[in-house]
Amino acid sequence: MTTPARYYDGETARVLEVGVRPTAGELIIFRLTDSSIVARWPINETAVLGDGSHEGAPPVVRLGGEARLVIEDPEQRRQLAALMPHLGALAEVPASAGRRIVTLGASLAVLVAAFWGVIDYGTEYAVPWLPHSLQAKLGETVYEELAADKDECHGKGLVVLNDLANELARAAGYPHEVTVHIIDGGPVNAFTLPGGILVFYSDLFEQAKNSSQVAGVLAHEIGHIVHYHPTKGIVRAYGLDLLTKLVSGGYSDLMGTLTSGGNILLAMRNGRAFEREADGTGVALLEKLGLRADGISGFFEQMMEKQPKDAASTAGIWSSHPPTQERIAATKRPPTGRPAFSTADWKALQEVCK
Amino acid sequence: MGQSEGSPPGGEFASALTAPDLTPSRPVYDGRLGELYAIYLRHVVLMLLTLGWSRFWGRTRLRRYLWNHLSILGDRFEYRGRGRELLIGFLLAVVMLAGWAGLMWLAWVHVFHEKPFADFGMFDIFSLSVAVIGFPLAYVGHYAGLRYKLSRTRWRGIRCGLAGSAWRYGVAATFLTFANMFTVQLLTPVVSVNLARPRISNTRVGTLPLVFAGSAGDIYGRYVGYYFLNIVAWLAAIGAAFAIAGGTADRLGLSSDDLLKLFTAPSVRTVLVAAAVAVGVYLLFSLLILPLRCWWQAYWFRYLVSHSRAGNVLFATAITTRQMWGFLVLNYLIILLTLGLGWPWVMHRTLRLIAGELWLYGAPDGESVRQRTDGGSAFGEGLLDMFDVSGI
Numbered sequence: 001m002t003t004p005a006r007y008y009d010g011e012t013a014r015v016l017e018v019g020v021r022p023t024a025g026e027l028i029i030f031r032l033t034d035s036s037i038v039a040r041w042p043i044n045e046t047a048v049l050g051d052g053s054h055e056g057a058p059p060v061v062r063l064g065g066e067a068r069l070v071i072e073d074p075e076q077r078r079q080l081a082a083l084m085p086h087l088g089a090l091a092e093v094p095a096s097a098g099r100r101i102v103t104l105g106a107s108l109a110v111l112v113a114a115f116w117g118v119i120d121y122g123t124e125y126a127v128p129w130l131p132h133s134l135q136a137k138l139g140e141t142v143y144e145e146l147a148a149d150k151d152e153c154h155g156k157g158l159v160v161l162n163d164l165a166n167e168l169a170r171a172a173g174y175p176h177e178v179t180v181h182i183i184d185g186g187p188v189n190a191f192t193l194p195g196g197i198l199v200f201y202s203d204l205f206e207q208a209k210n211s212s213q214v215a216g217v218l219a220h221e222i223g224h225i226v227h228y229h230p231t232k233g234i235v236r237a238y239g240l241d242l243l244t245k246l247v248s249g250g251y252s253d254l255m256g257t258l259t260s261g262g263n264i265l266l267a268m269r270n271g272r273a274f275e276r277e278a279d280g281t282g283v284a285l286l287e288k289l290g291l292r293a294d295g296i297s298g299f300f301e302q303m304m305e306k307q308p309k310d311a312a313s314t315a316g317i318w319s320s321h322p323p324t325q326e327r328i329a330a331t332k333r334p335p336t337g338r339p340a341f342s343t344a345d346w347k348a349l350q351e352v353c354k
Numbered sequence: 355m356g357q358s359e360g361s362p363p364g365g366e367f368a369s370a371l372t373a374p375d376l377t378p379s380r381p382v383y384d385g386r387l388g389e390l391y392a393i394y395l396r397h398v399v400l401m402l403l404t405l406g407w408s409r410f411w412g413r414t415r416l417r418r419y420l421w422n423h424l425s426i427l428g429d430r431f432e433y434r435g436r437g438r439e440l441l442i443g444f445l446l447a448v449v450m451l452a453g454w455a456g457l458m459w460l461a462w463v464h465v466f467h468e469k470p471f472a473d474f475g476m477f478d479i480f481s482l483s484v485a486v487i488g489f490p491l492a493y494v495g496h497y498a499g500l501r502y503k504l505s506r507t508r509w510r511g512i513r514c515g516l517a518g519s520a521w522r523y524g525v526a527a528t529f530l531t532f533a534n535m536f537t538v539q540l541l542t543p544v545v546s547v548n549l550a551r552p553r554i555s556n557t558r559v560g561t562l563p564l565v566f567a568g569s570a571g572d573i574y575g576r577y578v579g580y581y582f583l584n585i586v587a588w589l590a591a592i593g594a595a596f597a598i599a600g601g602t603a604d605r606l607g608l609s610s611d612d613l614l615k616l617f618t619a620p621s622v623r624t625v626l627v628a629a630a631v632a633v634g635v636y637l638l639f640s641l642l643i644l645p646l647r648c649w650w651q652a653y654w655f656r657y658l659v660s661h662s663r664a665g666n667v668l669f670a671t672a673i674t675t676r677q678m679w680g681f682l683v684l685n686y687l688i689i690l691l692t693l694g695l696g697w698p699w700v701m702h703r704t705l706r707l708i709a710g711e712l713w714l715y716g717a718p719d720g721e722s723v724r725q726r727t728d729g730g731s732a733f734g735e736g737l738l739d740m741f742d743v744s745g746i
Contacts, residue, residue, distance in 0.1 A: 097388030111403065248694030
């Protein structure tokens with residue numbers, strides 16, 4: 001049996017139209033024009049480069065050499081492979097593309113759903129098991145960056161705030177120490193970082209009408225900490241970013257542009273869910289300790305008085321917080337219970353940065 | 355500019371010549387979209403399972419398919435790169451970046467940590483420095499990546515290659531890009547020609563070098579025309595967009611507050627209307643801006659091809675503005691609307707376009723093209739992977 005093929009000698013770009021004839025121990029390659037022998041390759045030194053699924057015509061080579069033999073006709077390749085099982089890859093016929101697409105497409109859909117589930121719901125259960133030292137290290141690094149050019153306040157007020165923060169966290173069953181920092185100045189705000197780190201701006205103490213409002217804000221932030229919201233937020237953001245890159249094959253910059261909007265929306269949705277959960281937990285913790293729990297809604301009402309046109313409501317789906325009216329309604333409590341701070345403690349807190 | 359099917363540009367002259375041999379031929383692409391999709395989907399599935407670490411091997415499989423289904427003069431290209439080479443290249447780039455991060459850390463500790471630089475954090479200095487070095491490094495990565503790909507490409511068993519320094523290319527490309535930016539894009543022909551020249555002239559098929567004989571002066575006249583027409587078209591498109599948007603909002607009786615409300619709490623209807631408006635704006639810009647851009651790109655591509663040769667093999671293309679529109683705009687839309695999953699379709703379309711529109715005149719003297727002794731890059735594309743993951 002003679003198989004027609006194209007032969008490249010590996011030294012020049014010359015092409016020879018050749019015939020290939022297998023014998024017991026050799027592959028004889030000869031010119032079709034005059035039957036002169038071009039090469040004799042010992043069968044056990046031949047190999048196929050690639051396979052039928054990827055290569056249109058996988059070349060046959062002699063191991064250690066640069067020469068190649070290319071047989072274009074699939075049927076001729078199949079016949080040669082039948083005579084030389086060693087070159088079986090020549091006969092390889094890829095499975096039906098349609099069947100592979102259906103199977104792989106279904107697998108992809110299942111994997112995307114599973115990945116999404118792991119990111120969105122898995123973090124809920126997995127994040128508390130992340131080593132606390134790792135979370136604290138991350139939180140401290142971020143805090144150092146944020147507070148690099150700011151003045152931090154110390155003194156009795158900080159001790160007072162730390163004590164209440166840890167009391168509330170313990171009441172929620174949070175097993176780690178909470179660390180409170182106070183930064184001199186504004187905005188009127190507080191936030192949390194991974195690893196039980198809570199940051200207050202001192203302007204909040206000046207703007208608060210009473211100590212219950214500060215306790216309410218503190219309880220709300222403790223709600224974020226005990227639910228591990230900062231770490232969950234980071235893990236979800238990175239997870240979704242990774243999913244986007246993986247599904248687009250890691251090729252398309254366009255996808256980054258297109259999906260960044262979607263990722264922001266998802267982050268905002270997560271943000272709103274976290275805020276609602278922290279509001280509910282904050283109020284519940286204050287009530288559990290027998291403290292006045294009207295501070296959270298009181299603080300929101302004060303915000304509404306200052307800015308009647310609620311930014312969160314206006315921003316809608318683009319807001320990281322729920323509408324303030326909704327939050328007031330959800331956290332409204334009577335002014336009962338004992339104050340969270342004594343008069344002396346409240347004074348110390350108001351003067352913490354002075 | 356239309357070319358009849360199967361008829362080469364200038365073929366009437368070519369056939370009249372007896373020497374040298376200028377027999378026209380076209381590349382042949384015989385890949386199938388379904389097969390390419392099956393390989394691509396397998397790649398994406400493995401990417402998800404391995405959190406992206408399989409990409410080096412996936413990319414290699416895709417290249418093997420695309421290369422080996424494209425042939426010139428009846429001889430298929432071969433891609434003989436390996437996934438592990440790409441992995442090692444990537445790891446080397448990570449080590450390089452880690453070294454850079456270490457340097458930046460030292461700079462921060464010894465210089466910026468103390469006031470008055472205290473507000474300039476470690477992350478700031480690292481991000482800023484990466485942004486600064488990332489720009490030239492992306493060009494270096496492009497060139498080095500091209501060198502790797504060519505060194506793993508064979509035609510008739512002969513290795514291809516790319517000579518020249520990637521760093522020199524990176525420096526030149528950065529300088530030219532900034533110069534073009536500061537001259538409001540008026541240097542584009544100079545930049546295009548000077549960036550194309552090293553990429554083409556340094557390309558080798560074995561010992562056969564490609565030659566690029568282009569000059570910015572040749573294309574300046576047409577570019578200046580395109581440049582000013584482009585400005586006029588942008589002004590017209592922006593004016594029309596404002597008139598249409600304003601007129602529509604007025605007709606619907608919508609105030610700015612109403613629009614804000616619609617945007618922040620969108621219903622399905624709002625989303626559909628927004629999509630319709632987006633399509634309208636796209637059509638408007640398509641009508642006025644994109645044809646002009648495609649016209650220029652088609653001209654530049656024809657110039658680039660017709661001023662390149664490989665030994666006695668000449669190249670030509672008669673690619674039209676419409677075909678360039680299909681290449682630039684339709685491909686972009688396919689990627690966008692399929693959330694990236696249309697990538698194999700785009701690749702398939704691109705190779706079919708190349709196969710249909712690129713003409714070669716003559717054939718190389720096989721005896722005189724010899725195998726080069728150097729093996730090319732040992733590892734591939736680390737920087738390219740780090741700074742730009744576009745393309746295959």
